[in-house]
Amino acid sequence: MGETNVKLASINPDAQKARDLLRIVIVGHVDHGKSTLVGRLFHDTGSLPDGKYESIKAMCERRGVPFEYAFLMDALQAERDQGITIDTSQIWFKTEARDYTIIDAPGHKEFLKNMITGAAQSDAALLIIDAAEGVREQSRRHGYLLHLMGVRQVAVAVNKMDLVGYEQEQFDLIEEEYRDYLRSIGVEPTFVIPVSAREGDNIANGSKSMPWYKGPTVVKALDSFLPNAPLVDQALRFPVQDVYKFDQRRIIAGRIESGRLKVGDTLMFSPSNKTAKVQTIESWSAREDFTPPSEAAAGQSVGITLDEQIFVERGELISHVEEAPIETEVFKARLFWLGHEPLTAGKSYKLKLGTFDTPVTVQKVDRIIDTSDLSNSESEQVERNQVAEVTIRSRRMLALDEFTSNGRTGRFVLVDKYDIAGGGIISMEGYADQRAMIMATKSTNITRVEHGVSIEERARRNGHKGGVLWFTGLSGAGKSTLAVALEKLLFEKGYNSYVLDGDNVRHGLNANLGFSPEDRAENIRRVGETAALFQRAGMLAITSFISPYRSDRDRARAAAGDGFHEIYVKADVETCKQRDPKGLYKKAIAGEIKEFTGISAPYEEPDSPNLVIDTAETPLEECLETLVNYVERNFRV
Structure with missing residues (x-):
């Protein structure tokens, strides 16, 4: 199955005992002094390797350039030549309180991809702003990206205070402006610190030049941050990277990526939904007297064998049965686009989700977010360096988590023409976990009853074939009105027809269901199966349901087979708001109804419906005539 770059290892509990470790990403506008600040931070905490400071000074003397603390970070020749950081650098340092990994991310606009990579690995952030230049567009963009990547602990260092004479007034203006901005996007900066990285003010030691500042130094601020919840305490997430065959x-x-597993655990493989027990945890190049480990935890690269031979592929996500990931073929995403060509609605890209990759389509660009003032705009495409909320659909079922539940499996990237062009975080807002639908069959020892009357015999007796006329559309589009009127006209023409209406079904068959995405999906699943029974009985089942999700309508189509006819009762949201026959839009806009389709929950228009009835543009009588003619053409024997 090909080679893999994982290294199998056993867990050594004693070797894992270490001081508390915190990962800090350093971000800021280009030339605001990030690398200088980090270099000074390492120097002032005594964290530099022996001789590093002296070797950099000697290098500067050989080149005839003045010493810069930034050179302690900018180790690449290209960085020194260009004067900008072009990649993320990770260096370890320590204070009395804990150990740190500093992730120095590039601030230049062209290298935002690297900055996102750094933020994705961090527990907290230190954001740098130039005291002389103030808050720039890039500063706001970086703040929003930290929010996008789920970084909630942020300290802001207002650098180069020496260039503004250490004036408190200038610092206060910057602090107020940036605190207001970060709060507006849901980020609370814990500290805003005036510093001079070049002179060492408020880095590891207090500043005599700014007696008016009473807060902590950068080091004390970092020491106050808390590491993220230990990954081992989260649900097990173990992406399959490869499968090897050794002897038998x-x-x-x-x-x-998170959680832990042990020998004897029952594992779920998603999205295939196969299960098996862990038989052994394997180690690489073990000594003959080595005792195999009985458990493994987050951060370990391991191999496992199972108690039965099931087919497993790269990309499957392993979990415990009780805490399985979400399964879906559609999700919402907050995305940052870095592609040279715009991201376009309707275009296909490659989705990389852990070790899994598959083609996906951008179903819709929901909105573009201006990171400078957080205003929203509508567009069919996302330009380079823009932030957007989009809906992404896959032809295959995906196993994933919402970012708020598990940051490791709630992130993704999109690939366009072999280049990573965008990345973001996953939200299932408005969409259901389809695992329950996929695994709905729980009964065993059941056999379908073969009827004594064939479908053809029923059609000859009735004079028409059975079928499902599936009306879908927004609330207020006219589905129920058309369905009831069509039922009467067909009855008069001798058809055996019956309307299954959303409200009526919820009074009986589905009275125990609410309006969450999961309950909506189950509501449509039951109706789809019921309508299919009506069809097999030789009747025309006319269903009137919003049925907002394509996946649910596809399941209803699968239940009814060739007899399923999707009819899109089309009307725009504004027209439906004006009609509002049940007063639901008014309540939804007022916030009295949560997850209302068209207002606070999505409606996915049919891709290729059998018939479109536009009630916003066409009179009722004309719509009914079109429907009757359609039935006569497709169902009359």
């Missing part, structure tokens, strides 16, 4: 063993290899 099939070893499933990968890196445990």
Whole structure:
């Protein structure tokens, strides 16, 4: 199955004992002094390797350039030549309180991809702003990206205070402006600190030049941050990277992203939904006297064998059965686009989700977010360096988590023409976890009853074939009105027809269901199966349901087979608001109804319906005539 780059290892509990470790990403506008600040931070905390400071000074003397603390970070020749940081650099340092990994991310606009990579790995952030230049567009963009990547602990260092004479007034203006901006996007900066990285003010030691500042130094601020919740305490997420065959063993290899597993655990493989127990945890190049580990945890690259031979592929996501990930073929995303060509609604890209990749389509660009003032705009495409909320659809079922539940499996990237062109975080707002639908069959020892009357015999007796006329559209589009009127006209023409209406079904068959995405999906699943029974009985089932999700309508189509006819009762939201026959839009706009389709929950228009009835443009009588003619053409024997 090909080679893999995982390294199998056993867990050594004693080796894992270490001081508290915090990952800090350093971000800021180009030339605001990030690398200088980090270099000074390392120097002032005594964290530099022996001789590093002296070697950099000697290098500067050889080149005839003045010493800069930035050179302690900018180790690449290209960075020194261009004067900008072009990649993320990770360096470890320590204070009395804990150990740190500093992730120095580039601030230049062209290298935002690297900055996002750094933020994705961090527990907290230190954001740099130039005291002389103040808050720039890039400063706001960086703040929004931190929010986008889920970084909630942020300290702001207002650097180069020496260039503005250490004036408190200038600092106060910047602090007020940037605090207001970060709060507006849901980020609370814990500290805003006036510093001079070049002179060492308020980095590791207090500043005599700014006696008016009473807060902590950068070091004390970082020491006050809390690490994210230990990954081992979260639900097990173990993406399959590869499968090997050694002697008689099939070893499933990968890196445990969160949680822990042990020998004997029953595992779920998603999205295939196969299950098996862990038989062994394997190690690489073990000594003959080595005792195999009995458990493994987050951060370990391991191999496992199972108690039965099931087919497992790269990309599957392993979990415990009780805490399985979401399964869906559609999700919403907050996305940052870095592609040279705009991201366009309707275009296909490659989605990379952990070790899994598959083609996906951008179903819709929901809105563009201006990171400078957080205003929203509508567009069919997302330009380079823009932030957007989009809806993404896959032809295959995906196994994933919402970012708020698990940051490791709630992030993704999009690839366009072999280049990583965008990335973002996953939200299932408005959409259902389809795992319950996929695994709905729980009964065993059941066999379908073969009827004594064939479908053809029923059609000859009735004079028409059975079928499902599936009316879908927004609330207020006219589905129920058309369905009831069509039922009467067909009855008069001798058809056996019956209307299954959303409100009526919820009074009986589905009285126990609410309006969450999961309950909506189950509501449509039951109706689809019921309508299919009507069809097999030789009747025309006319269903009137919003049925906002394509996946649910596809399941209803699968239940009814060729007899399923999707009819899109089309009307725009504004027309439906004006009609509002039940007063639902008014309540939804007022916030009295949550997750209302068209207002606070999505409606996915049919891709290729069998018939479109535009009630916003066409009179009722004309719509009914079109429907009757359609039935006569397709169902009359």
